[in-house]
Amino acid sequence: MTRDTRAPFTIRPATDDDWPALWPIVETVVREGETYVYPLDLTSEQARELWTERAPGATVVAEGADGTLLGTAKMGPNRPGHGDHVGTASFMVSPAARGLGVGRALGEHVVAWHREQGYRGIQFNAVVESNEVAVRLWRALGFEVVGTVPGAFRSPAHGYVGLHVMYLPLVD
């Protein structure tokens, strides 16, 4: 018998009121500079603009039973025009909430959302090669590495590492 030790949480659409609690999560991940190619000096206002997806996209949060925000994801078309049938997404998990299954639950939510919306696939444009937790998780959800741009990311901890393009087809 296994006991589920993961904290309970729910995934729901983000609202404007969430930003004060979301920004510390986003800020920590951006300032770490290990997983995203965002400007390192991103302000709260710029990050809010960047992280708030408008229709047809969506932004969600993972909220703990006590109302604490544990993570967030945004999703929507990867490209406009004749490329808008493939979606994309980005994820951030609060350092305090790592290992609880928040990333996986957000990943599963994102895949289900794309299926419901009728996307033909999901593309991640720039998964940092040294972010092994993320690469392993996306593989577990069925994503494959389509290609790797060598040395395209300067990791503070690992030096020049590749950026994976990953893809999950949603139609045969």
Place this chain on the structure above:
Amino acid sequence: MTRDTRAPFTIRPATDDDWPALWPIVETVVREGETYVYPLDLTSEQARELWTERAPGATVVAEGADGTLLGTAKMGPNRPGHGDHVGTASFMVSPAARGLGVGRALGEHVVAWHREQGYRGIQFNAVVESNEVAVRLWRALGFEVVGTVPGAFRSPAHGYVGLHVMYLPLVD
């Protein structure tokens, strides 16, 4: 003895005054919808904003001897933050000027520009697989296909085709 039948042209930085002559080129390419994942209903103002690269990027035009604009390219960092050591570029050639070597000259200019600016490589994020002229040209300049996202582009003429990620390393 071979005779150079290509029309003479020069490549120079774009200025604000170029837009009225550039927009018809950009509009034709965007409305064709075969080579770029831009919104199909892009307005002149949106296109100008999108095509005008600010420092550290640059936008250039290829100008014929009679002052006619034959093509254009924009270039700059592909990503911000810890990804800004890899560049990217986009190209458009006037339908009236195809086959004159404008695309190749713009490509060579872009590669030289990235070398001068100290970039470590150049990444093209979304080269339409069925755009054989472009794929052949980038290969001739040394780019390789790092990976192809299957079916990520809806070509009006060819249906679902892949989008290549292409890369040219500029350092060993």
